Amino acid sequence: MATFTLAGFMEQRWTGERSELIDLAGEQVLVEDRFETSGGTSIARLGWAQRVFRQRLAVGVSVGAYVGRLEQSFDRTLDSLSIGDRVRPFSELSEWRYSGYTLAAGISADPHDLIHLAAAVEWSGDITETPRPGTEGAANTYSVPLRLSGGGTVQLTPRFQLNGSIAWQDWSSATGFPDGVASHLKFTYGGGLEWRAIQQETRSVPLRFGYRRVVPPFRYHRYDPIETVWSAGVGFNIVELAAIRFGWIDLAAEYGTRDSHPLSERFWRGTVSLGISRF
Known part of the structure; x- marks a missing residue:
């Protein structure tokens, strides 16, 4: 694919x-x-x-x-x-x-009809900033820095599933930035629920609700930043066969907070994702 x-x-x-x-x-x-x-x-x-x-x-x-x-x-x-x-x-x-480049490799497995697991590693070359x-x-x-991630999904009912993920990335080892700017926190994690409100043979409309704790790469003075996000979204799987999506549109709205003492902020964010795949 x-x-x-x-x-x-x-x-x-x-x-x-x-x-x-x-x-x-x-x-x-x-x-x-x-x-x-x-x-x-x-x-x-x-x-x-x-x-x-x-x-x-x-x-x-x-x-x-x-x-x-x-x-x-x-x-x-x-x-x-x-x-x-x-x-x-x-x-x-x-x-x-x-400009720059990145390479990634991943693996996924279905040890059971109701369980899906995945892991990935991502390596990047330097990002070049040119005037x-x-x-x-x-x-x-x-x-x-190198990024390692993993996650899993459990199918609780034919229309309802639970998922979670975790990622590790050590920005404190990054070079090119001023001293003391990079965060020393390394782990990002999250979880969510998905319910398929409409399920047809080749199409589906899932509703999603989730939470994640993100570690932004840069901090203010001595305090590492933390971003907390709650999200809700809807997907339109236009073409889907055997649980594989060939064309889809995902919409999501997020509410979150960012803290790096003494700075803090609240924000709303919307995302639109489009996907096309083929064998």
Whole structure:
């Protein structure tokens, strides 16, 4: 079975504002600074999977490329009532492009008709950050640590199943980042329920509810971040034969929190996934 996927990897979308008084020609002037970052990286993958050993075991491999870009802007405005038109506002825009590659291999097994297990290992080369024309600065490289993951699904009834997963990745060993930025936490885990509200011979509509605890790779000062997410979603398995999906659309809404003392935030997030596969 051949697959193609495109998924987000590291999103960098944030805005920060700061106000302060600075000394300008012996006069205290109010300055307002605005920092804005938009963009990030995604991974485009091509994969192949094959069932072996009486159709109860499957192995797969994939090759992927990191793609994406980043825009960073800095704007400074000064109190015109204090300085008039003697000093003009200042703006600076930087643009960067990301590239790199990744390889992955996985295995899945059905030891029982009601139990499905899977595991995967993912290795990545360095991510290269290259300035686009008009942006000053040299190219940077960042390493991505090895990632190990595993999970399982238990079929409780013909329409109801329980699943769980865990992943390990040690970002504290990554290179290219400033000292003290990478998190020392390593484990991400989660679980969920799926109920097939509509089940036909070649189509199904599953409803999903889940929870996961995610360890973001970077922290603020000395405190490792933790992201907690609750999610609900619906899937549309357009073509499905023998529990194998050949075409599908998944929609999900998530509510979560991120904490890295003293910073914390709450967020809502929506995701749309499209999939096509063929033998």
